[in-house]
Amino acid sequence: MDLAAKSTFSRFILPSALIALLACESQTKDQKSQPNQPASKPAAEAEKLRASSSTTTKSSAAVPPTKTSTLASACEAGFDEALRVIESQDFKVRTFSCLRAIATACPPLSDAVKRAALSATSQRRGPRSKTLYEAVKNRLPLNCRTDTPEQGTKTMGTQCYKDRHDLSPRLISDMDAGTFGFFLVVEEELKTKGLYGPKARRVLLNLLLTTAMDGEKRKKRAKQKQR
């Protein structure tokens, strides 16, 4: 694998064709007891693999780690590995890497979420929004539903996100409804399952930012066309 030399403003830049391979390889590397396992495994089997692994627990723990903490550690390790790729990339391409991370880095996530994320990595914006939305729409609150997920979040109605004071209102409005709805569900699922650590959060933040920046660009282009 060729790596570009370190520059002053990026650790390394990878040819995009290698990114997917690296992401999978990174995930595989992390499962140290089963080095030849494919990146995505049914959740139950993934649990068994991790239960037999002794690499993710803190050495100072006198009490054996719970299943949840082992899974959480594994997801954090998976997301950490994915972030080494994601955060070396230009923001323009991070959407795909973030979705791939959601698809492969954290096996305990629901199959629907992982499948949708994986499909979306090979789709353009409009179909991608629909794919992501379809996978999660039944898990969204009623005030977050929309008939046009490829449109902006305004189609969801402000009640959906009025309490998200941690996110810029403009960021939310620059995103498409499908990706934003997907984010809401994935975030909730990670938290409910005790898998929401700093690395999981970071993958989601990168997804939000890259999606919003793309949306901003589209709006600007549309405005310029109108003139």
Next chain:
Amino acid sequence: MSGTITKQSFNQALESKSIDVNAAASDSRLQGVNVKSADLNSDGQISGTAETSKLFKEIDRFDRNGDANSVAASVKGRSTPVAPKLDAVGELANVDALRALANTGSPGNDKVLLVGMNKGSSHEAQSLRNRGVQVTHVKDARTDDTIRAGGRTYDLTKAEGVDGFVKTLGLPEQQSAKIADVISSAEPDAKDELAQISQVWAKGEKGGQVPSRLVLSGHSVGDGIWGDHNGEVTRQDIADLATAMPKAAKQVEDLHISGCYSGGERDVDDWRGIFPNAKTVWAYSGSAPGSYSGATTHLARWDRATRGADSDLDRRAAAGTRKGDNVVTWNINEGYNNGQVGRALSDVRSDYNRSAPVYQEYFSGDRNVSNTQSGPLREHYNDIQRLLQHRDLPEGERGQVQDQRDKTIRLIYYSKNVAPNFQTHHQDAINRGYQSLGMTPPDFSKLTREEALGQISQFEQRVQASGQAPADAQTLLPLLTGGLRDLNSSIIPATWI
């Protein structure tokens, strides 16, 4: 208020007052002033015109206005080296007028503390240095979450590392523990940045100056900043550190957040809550330029616009630049400006009216402020500010709204600052006043607002019932009712907040 005081006014202000020579000599603000030389009769006190004149002459040595019979505490809005000396004399002699004069100017400087979460921040820091700006650059440590201090490296992922580091700051134990908490609670790979900020701010906590201009540079989605292959410093982290290091936080006048989506109005309000003396904020409604794609241009425009004590930063400073359209600004005179058409006065007034009832809940003591930077009362304060800054607010209403603003900010800081300062400042008057009526003087710094209002009510009733109340009680009553209860700015100065 003019920033200059004549020798005659100085002497008049100190008439019938005395200053303990030892206390003055050990006050860091009077460093370099030969206080003992003013004690002409060597009685350990500076009092009387001859001695206060000599003290004035000593202070005049730090003045550059070219007039031996006056000293300037501020010039063009900026505090001079004389200001802290007048502040010290005012505090030691219990003369509010001198303290107020000392605080007419901004203590600021044009130095910049640049907190950079991405590698490109080095380029940003250098670009400012190339403009002659003195920049302290906080950046990712070579080894994650470590910091060097006093020749040693401390591992901030371990409790003993954090404890060892905070000791190097040379601050009181309780304060050091709070700073340690902030660092320990921070996300991995952000502890080093927070520790570096605390190193810079420690100087401010010990009476020194810290950079008045703060740049936070990194990726953002609204709250805080993060860096690629680095941690995330949240707004709460900065808020907690500012709470632990309030003197330093109060010195920040100009804030520049070089991060995407950092400039929502609510976000800017929250930042202003963290830095109570902020006069300007620069942030971004949408995407921000990168370190090598326009950030340095924006920093240059911001640098030019925020030098000195001026507070008229306008988003048009970024006009014609890449992503200039996304710049939002806030300044103390004109408020928030994101380039959008301002909201109608009726809408802003609706917000104000909607949040107004909370004021009475806190004023009566039914509710207490737990966090001075956020919560219903802070939100009401923000609504008042927006109303005040609306250009269509009738002049006739402005005074009343300003009064409401001043009371509300004092109410926000009632428990944290106002009551403790009142207790310290008026200790003697409180003791004398209560004792003159045969009552036990309370310690208002330890009472909730509700309890304090109860005490004040009892005192007021006793004074009224006594017919001809003793002079000490009559002196104390307006301080309690007008000051501690009604929060009038004539009794509760802004310097106490």
